[in-house]
Amino acid sequence: MNKFTAAAERREEAPPHDAPRDIDAAFIVYRLEEAGATLLALPGSGYSTRLRVSHLDVVHEAQVAYGWEAGKIRPPVPSASRITRMDEALAWITLIPKDRYVLRRIVGARSLVSPVTERHLFSWRRLGSVLGADHKAVQRWHGQGIDMLVAAVGALHRLENGGLERFSVTGMGNRC
Numbered sequence: 001m002n003k004f005t006a007a008a009e010r011r012e013e014a015p016p017h018d019a020p021r022d023i024d025a026a027f028i029v030y031r032l033e034e035a036g037a038t039l040l041a042l043p044g045s046g047y048s049t050r051l052r053v054s055h056l057d058v059v060h061e062a063q064v065a066y067g068w069e070a071g072k073i074r075p076p077v078p079s080a081s082r083i084t085r086m087d088e089a090l091a092w093i094t095l096i097p098k099d100r101y102v103l104r105r106i107v108g109a110r111s112l113v114s115p116v117t118e119r120h121l122f123s124w125r126r127l128g129s130v131l132g133a134d135h136k137a138v139q140r141w142h143g144q145g146i147d148m149l150v151a152a153v154g155a156l157h158r159l160e161n162g163g164l165e166r167f168s169v170t171g172m173g174n175r176c
Contacts, residue, residue, distance in 0.1 A: 023150060023154040023157055024150060025143075025146045025147065025150055028092070028146055028149045028150055028153065029146060031085070031089040031092075032089055032090075032092070032093075032107065032110075032111035033111055033113045034082075034085065034086070034089065035085065035086040035089035035090050035111060036112040036113045037075075037113045037114070037115040037118070038078045038082050038083060038085070038086040038115070039086055039090070039112070040075075040112060040113070040114060040115050040121075041075040041076070041077065041078050041115040042077070042078065042083075043074075073116055075115035075116055089111075090108075090111075092149050092152070092153055093107055093108050093111075093149075095148070095149060095152035096145055096148050096149065096152075097148075100145070102131065102141065103142075103144060103145035103148070104145070105131075106127060106131075106138060106141050106142050106145060107142060107145040107146065109121075109122045109127060110122060110127070110142055123135075124136075124138050124139055
């Protein structure tokens with residue numbers, strides 16, 4: 001059992017907007033990484049734009065002919081509540097201002113965690129080489145983005161608990 005599954009099972013009964021009293025950087029990073037792992041665990045089904053060709057594959061080895069090759073490891077399909085938490089957490093990235101699009105990209109890329117190996121898909125050095133910056137600067141920018149999210153999500157959570165007006169993360173408001 002991985003860290004995301006264990007925490008999800010403990011919070012399975014909780015509503016998707018349930019958050020701790022103190023929303024800190026560790027909570028935001030955890031929820032974003034959980035959302036990234038959930039996103040990557042979703043099955044890639046549906047219609048494809050790939051050209052379908054009807055031909056028979058030539059079998060070059062007897063082991064392949066009888067299906068004796070190793071299967072691909074797929075994580076289990078996430079539950080509906082986990083997908084709801086994923087939608088909420090990934091919507092938080094839009095709370096970073098549009099003019100700070102590099103921070104959005106860094107926070108979004110760093111949230112992608114493999115559900116099988118629990119490793120980040122983009123290391124700090126890889127993000128640094130893509131952006132043309134030092135990996136320490138990328139870590140600093142990620143911290144700035146997370147700090148912005150802590151402030152924004154904390155403010156939304158305080159508004160929800162204050163009972164004045166209930167806001168969703170997308171900015172649409174409903175009167176209580």
